[in-house]
Amino acid sequence: MTVLLEQESAARRATPSSIFGTSSIFGWIMVLPALSLFALFILVPFIQTLVYSLYKFGLTSPTKQFVGFSHYLEIVQDDVFWIAFENNIIIAITGIILQIGVGLLLAAILDRGIKRGKSVISAIIFMPIVISTIAIGLLWRLVFDPNTGMIEELFFNMGWSTPMRGWLGDPDIALYAIIFVGFWQYTGFMMIILLAAMQGIPRELYEAAKLDGAGPILSFFNVTLPELRNVLIVCVLITVISAFKVFDLVYVLTSGGPGNSTQVMGSYIVQNAFTIGRMGYANAVSVVLLVIALGLGIVQLRTSRRDR
Amino acid sequence: MIKMPFKTLRLMMYVFIGGYCVFILTPLSWMVFTAFKKRGEIFANPSGLPNELYFGNFERVFSSGIGTYFLNSLITSVFSVTGIVAISTLAAYALARIPFKGRMWVYMLIVASYAVPLHAVLVPMFQLLDGFGLLNTLAGLILPYIAFGIPFTVILLYAFFLEFPKDLEEAAKLDGCSQLRTVFFIVLPLSKPALLSAAIFQVVFVWNEFLIALLILTSKEVKTLPLGLTSFQGQYSSDWGAIMAAVLLSALPIVALYLAMQKHFVRSLTGMGK
Numbered sequence: 001m002t003v004l005l006e007q008e009s010a011a012r013r014a015t016p017s018s019i020f021g022t023s024s025i026f027g028w029i030m031v032l033p034a035l036s037l038f039a040l041f042i043l044v045p046f047i048q049t050l051v052y053s054l055y056k057f058g059l060t061s062p063t064k065q066f067v068g069f070s071h072y073l074e075i076v077q078d079d080v081f082w083i084a085f086e087n088n089i090i091i092a093i094t095g096i097i098l099q100i101g102v103g104l105l106l107a108a109i110l111d112r113g114i115k116r117g118k119s120v121i122s123a124i125i126f127m128p129i130v131i132s133t134i135a136i137g138l139l140w141r142l143v144f145d146p147n148t149g150m151i152e153e154l155f156f157n158m159g160w161s162t163p164m165r166g167w168l169g170d171p172d173i174a175l176y177a178i179i180f181v182g183f184w185q186y187t188g189f190m191m192i193i194l195l196a197a198m199q200g201i202p203r204e205l206y207e208a209a210k211l212d213g214a215g216p217i218l219s220f221f222n223v224t225l226p227e228l229r230n231v232l233i234v235c236v237l238i239t240v241i242s243a244f245k246v247f248d249l250v251y252v253l254t255s256g257g258p259g260n261s262t263q264v265m266g267s268y269i270v271q272n273a274f275t276i277g278r279m280g281y282a283n284a285v286s287v288v289l290l291v292i293a294l295g296l297g298i299v300q301l302r303t304s305r306r307d308r
Numbered sequence: 309m310i311k312m313p314f315k316t317l318r319l320m321m322y323v324f325i326g327g328y329c330v331f332i333l334t335p336l337s338w339m340v341f342t343a344f345k346k347r348g349e350i351f352a353n354p355s356g357l358p359n360e361l362y363f364g365n366f367e368r369v370f371s372s373g374i375g376t377y378f379l380n381s382l383i384t385s386v387f388s389v390t391g392i393v394a395i396s397t398l399a400a401y402a403l404a405r406i407p408f409k410g411r412m413w414v415y416m417l418i419v420a421s422y423a424v425p426l427h428a429v430l431v432p433m434f435q436l437l438d439g440f441g442l443l444n445t446l447a448g449l450i451l452p453y454i455a456f457g458i459p460f461t462v463i464l465l466y467a468f469f470l471e472f473p474k475d476l477e478e479a480a481k482l483d484g485c486s487q488l489r490t491v492f493f494i495v496l497p498l499s500k501p502a503l504l505s506a507a508i509f510q511v512v513f514v515w516n517e518f519l520i521a522l523l524i525l526t527s528k529e530v531k532t533l534p535l536g537l538t539s540f541q542g543q544y545s546s547d548w549g550a551i552m553a554a555v556l557l558s559a560l561p562i563v564a565l566y567l568a569m570q571k572h573f574v575r576s577l578t579g580m581g582k
Contacts, residue, residue, distance in 0.1 A: 026487075027408025034399035034458050041455035042421045045432035052432065056410070092571045098541065106325060113321040123570060124329045127336070129574075130566040132516035134534040135555045136540060138340050142548050150338055150350065150355040192574055216317060245425045248518045266427045266519075274523060290428040297423030 002234035029214040046290075052286040058277035081285065084263040087175055091182070091264070092243035098183045103190030104228075107221055110191070112206070122195070132183065137252030140181045144168050149195075171261035175256050178262060182249055185241075190235055196226060197231040217244040228277050237300045244292055281295050339559075342552040350548050365553035369540065374554055375490060380446060381515055381558075384532055387450045392457035395509050397499075399458070400465035401491065405472075416467070422459035423544060434523055438556045448516030448524050449532070453514050463504045464576060468502040505576040508569050515562050533558040 020209045029077035035240040053071055057184040075081050106125060110118055128136060143150050146166035155162045163170040201224065209219040225232075247266035251254060256271065263271075265285060309474045340352055343365055344358045353359075372490050402408070433452060434443075442448030472495065480490040496503075518534040525531050531539065537554055566573055 006550050024408040024410075027402045027406040027411060030398040030402035031414050033412070034394045034418070034462065037395065037451070037455040038418065038421060039449050039459060040436070041426055041452050042429065043417075045429035045436065046424060048435075049429055050362035065571060102328075106328060109325050113318060116327065119327055122568065124332055126574075127513070127563060127566070129557045130333060130516075130562050131536045132415065132513050132518065132537075132562075133506045134516075134537050138537060138551055138555050141334055141541075143338065143352070144334055145546075145548070147546070148351050148354050148548060150335075153354045160487075184335070188332075189577070189581055192577055196574075216314065227381040241423075241425075245427065247427065248534075251518075251522075257309065265309065266425075268432060270523075272414050273431050273434075283431050289425060292427065293425045294420075294423055296422070 009027050049286050049290065051282050052280060053287050054280075056278075056280045059274070060277055064280075071281050074281065075284055075288065080260050080263055080268065081265075082217070083260055084265045085270045087245050087262060087264050088246070090175065091179060091246055092240045094179050095182065095186075095239040095243050095260055096236055098179075098290070099187045099190045099230070099239060100194075101182075103187050103235075104232075106187070106191045107194035107198055108224060110195055111224075112216065112220075120190070122188075126192055128185040129189050131185075132253050133248035136181065136185050137249055140177075140184075141168070143255060144177060164168060165258070166255050167256055171258050174258065178249055178253050181253065185216045186251075190239070193235060193238075194228065194231060197228055201227045234300070234302050237296060237303070241293060241296050241300075244296075339429045339552050339556055342548055343556045345549055347547065347549055362549075365549035366557070368544075368547075368550045369554045369557065372543065373528060374533075374536060374557060375538075377531050378415055378557070380530060381533040384446055384449055384453070385511055386445075388453040388457065389507050389510045391450065391454040392461050392502055392510050395454065395464055396458050396461035396506065397496070397503065400462045401469050401495070402467050403462070404469035405477075408556045415462075418459050418462050422463065426456060429522065430519075433520075443524050444527050444530055446530055449521060452520055453481070453517065457510045457513065461510065464506050464509075465499075465502060469500065472499070501572070504569070505572040508565070508573050509576040510566065512562060512573070 052064065053298050054068060056067045056071075059160070069169065085189070110122060129255045142148070142201060144152075144167040146169070148151055148163070149167075151167065152162055163173055172196070205223045206219055207224050214222060245266060246264050246272070250262055250264050250267050251252075254262045256267045269282045269285050272278045320491070338355060342354075344361050344363075345353075346362045349359060349362075399414075399418075403411050425549055437443055437448045437452070440448070442451070466532055476498070477490055480494045481487075485494070494528070516534060517532075521532050521535045522538075524533055528539075537551075537558060540551055540554045
């Protein structure tokens, strides 16, 4: 992501000589298909979301009734919205600690710690990411199942007690079960990004640190971490943005339950629009999510600009 | 800092990362084991190896239509990814190599749209597809997939074309090659690795996409795999053997593709970290 602005300014500086000359027509014709799909499915719906958040309408009652900002006033007082918002934040914070923390450790081990089996190990750790979240969620529903689940079996064999209503049925535990599955599936993603960045660190820096008497642990803190600063910021932003986008895993594991305890903004939007049929209100929640996502996007671009 | 011999440290690292691999592989192996177990055995022995290979679970999911879901996912993936890569290549090439007026605006617009989450435009998109009469059709799935695949792919390919050697294009021009011929016969063949990376990333996205599919597909004949999996779950409730057989079948092609094309896939992903 941080290359974006660099590319933009590079392109601005160099007026490229092109085999197409400076023909504007060719250029516009070539971007036209992309632009029209973009306009139809992203730009226009984006504007409609903003506008129709001020109207009351639903699946069964398509006539739109103007209600001004009352949906937004309702959001402020909506307990379920705040549960969902808080859950998104909890998912973001735990994601930063667990996925980036463990991903960093794994990447450091793969980069400089061990010599053999690297490609097999990274292939294994990365594998859950290419499998659909729905498939992964169903697998973990089995693992958490109170009757046939493997965790139940493990706890029983160890003589430990398990939650009475099951791991996914207990409102105090279910969110953390979801976070655990997210950790299991996505840590490899952070590992791969961080590993690629570590491999770009000049080896001379490590040689120099070694001459100064630094061991492998010290050179991790004195060489690797400072060099990774920018990539770590990008990782944090990617984690936070995806925490606010989470939907599939919640849908398949708990559908937001028990009793809204694992509701997130994504599932709350879908529930309002397509289950309850309050599409205008769903649009208003969407606008809140949009503001957060675009805000984070701007932070991401700003961060990369400041570093150059 | 505690001084410890490097050998001990290295051993600890092997133990840690080996343990982590076991942590990843154990649930995956439960998926495979359960798919081959009879119902009674799943209850009696949840985590062990199956006593014998039982194929009844697979027979059940085939007879309840996983073949249709599979075909739908395949059709959707082929059309979406071809569309995404073709349209994004045109756009990225023009943005990077043709200095037409307004191109920076187009590029910034596409970059900005990358930050727009799908949930935030769900309701209008649903109404748009409804208006076109595209609910419950694969076309209604493919069009938004292409639209949402374009921003990331354009960003990825723009970076590639920006660094593409200009001399090659100019040499072709001197040899009397027309502009379009140059693009099709010189530039594109040399861009194969970049296009492949972009395509594989999108295959994984499209094959696994769930939210749009959930909203616009309701009849069984048009459902894609992730959606089909959730309906199996509703249908079989606690028949974990059948559910895991379906999960295994849906994951196999994409895992095989990933293992075969690992390098390409990782390359497009690491682009995000830059």
